[in-house]
Every structure is written in structure tokens, then in C-alpha cells.
Amino acid sequence: MIVNKIKKIVNNLLSPSDQPSQGTQNIKINEANLAFEQGQVFEQLAIKHHYLLDHDQSVHNNRNAMWNFLSAALKGHSEAQYKLGLGYLQGQLGLDKNHTHAQDWLTKAAKQGHSDAQYKLGLAYLHGQSGLDKNYTLAEEWLKEAAKQGHHEAQMTLEKAYSQLAFS
Structure with missing residues (x-):
């Protein structure tokens, strides 16, 4: 099989x-x-x-x-x-x-509009987790994409990041 x-x-x-x-x-x-x-x-x-x-x-x-x-x-x-x-x-x-394979698969899913994958990538870039360097531009991009789809945690994370001036 x-x-x-x-x-x-x-x-x-x-x-x-x-x-x-x-x-x-x-x-x-x-x-x-x-x-x-x-x-x-x-x-x-x-x-x-x-x-x-x-x-x-x-x-x-x-x-x-x-x-x-x-x-x-x-x-x-x-x-x-x-x-x-x-x-x-x-x-x-x-x-x-x-982490390399994780990033590859999560990115493939995120590019297809998978909001949980977008959120995971956004968090990873925001905090420099999962083998990824901090990258506020990519973090904001992925979190915004997830938030647009109604992903509550992404919306809350974006709100917190903006209030802490992480994204300008």
C-alpha cells in the first residue's frame, strides 16, 4: 500500500x-x-x-x-x-x-490562505521562534493575512504589537 x-x-x-x-x-x-x-x-x-x-x-x-x-x-x-x-x-x-521543513510546509499552507499557518508564521517571525530570525515585516504581513480572515488570536496579537509599537 x-x-x-x-x-x-x-x-x-x-x-x-x-x-x-x-x-x-x-x-x-x-x-x-x-x-x-x-x-x-x-x-x-x-x-x-x-x-x-x-x-x-x-x-x-x-x-x-x-x-x-x-x-x-x-x-x-x-x-x-x-x-x-x-x-x-x-x-x-x-x-x-x-524548523526548515516546518517553515516550508507552513509557508505553503499560508500562501494558500490557511489562517492558522499564517498566524503561526507571524508569531514565529514576531518573536524569532522556530528557527526563524525576527522579521517584523513578515510578521506583520502574515498576522494581517490571518486577521483578515477573522483569526481572533492574530487580531489580538496585531493589536498588542501595534500598541507596543513593534510595527510602525
């Missing part, structure tokens, strides 16, 4: 078509949604087995969740990209902490 998923991912990445047809795009979206849903199921199973102290099964389910999230993320699924970003940021889903 995993070998077939890896083959699909590689084939999609090496596909010579620059402009997929609408039908192909719909199939890709459906495949991404399915992979993401499967990842969520495995993630929930991993949590369940973690609390049941079944370490082997928990590790197995985390790995399956990660592979499904990766498959969806490579097809452009923003929530899967966000999940991978968090996984690398916090060392979850069986992933080692890796």
Missing part, C-alpha cells in the same frame, strides 16, 4: 504536464482529500493507542498518518501542509523536529 502511494507521488511530481486539465485537477483534489481523511483516521488511532500504551501500534499509525498527510500535502492540500508543518515544528507524527 505504501509502495503504491510512493509511486503515485513520484509519478505526480515527475509528470510532464505543466497545466493539468480540469478533470485531472478534480481527481487530484479528490485524491488529496481522501489521503488527508485517511491521515486523520490514522492520527486518531495513534492517539488512541498512545493512551492504551500500545507503543508499536501508535508508531505504526503515526507513520501511516504522516504518509497520508504527505501525499495530500504534495497535491496542494493546505490543511495537510499545515499538519506537516506542525509535525516538524513540534516533533509529532513520528517526525523529528526540523
Whole structure:
């Protein structure tokens, strides 16, 4: 099963078509949604087995969740990209902490309008966290994007930053 998923991912990445047809795009979206849903199921199973102290099964389910999230993320699924970003940021889903990978996946999700990813990036740039240097310009940009979508924490963070004159 995993070998077939890896083959699909590689084939999609090496596909010579620059402009997929609408039908192909719909199939890709459906495949991404399915992979993401499967990842969520495995993630929930991993949590369940973690609390049941079944370490082997928990590790197995985390790995399956990660592979499904990766498959969806490579097809452009923003929530899967966000999940991978968090996984690398916090060392979850069986992933080692890796700030570079976390930033890459969070940025991909944020550029697609994922407000939680935008907020996480804004905070990271504001405070110089997660391997990122402080960058008030990028912090303000990402926090504004999240705030525009009604992200309450981003709105509050922007308000606080403006009142402390962090952004001019």
C-alpha cells in the first residue's frame, strides 16, 4: 500500500504536464482529500493507542498518518501542509523536529490562505521562534493575512504589537 502511494507521488511530481486539465485537477483534489481523511483516521488511532500504551501500534499509525498527510500535502492540500508543518515544528507524527521543513510546509499552507499557518508564521517571525530570525515585516504581513480572515488570536496579537509599537 505504501509502495503504491510512493509511486503515485513520484509519478505526480515527475509528470510532464505543466497545466493539468480540469478533470485531472478534480481527481487530484479528490485524491488529496481522501489521503488527508485517511491521515486523520490514522492520527486518531495513534492517539488512541498512545493512551492504551500500545507503543508499536501508535508508531505504526503515526507513520501511516504522516504518509497520508504527505501525499495530500504534495497535491496542494493546505490543511495537510499545515499538519506537516506542525509535525516538524513540534516533533509529532513520528517526525523529528526540523524548523526548515516546518517553515516550508507552513509557508505553503499560508500562501494558500490557511489562517492558522499564517498566524503561526507571524508569531514565529514576531518573536524569532522556530528557527526563524525576527522579521517584523513578515510578521506583520502574515498576522494581517490571518486577521483578515477573522483569526481572533492574530487580531489580538496585531493589536498588542501595534500598541507596543513593534510595527510602525
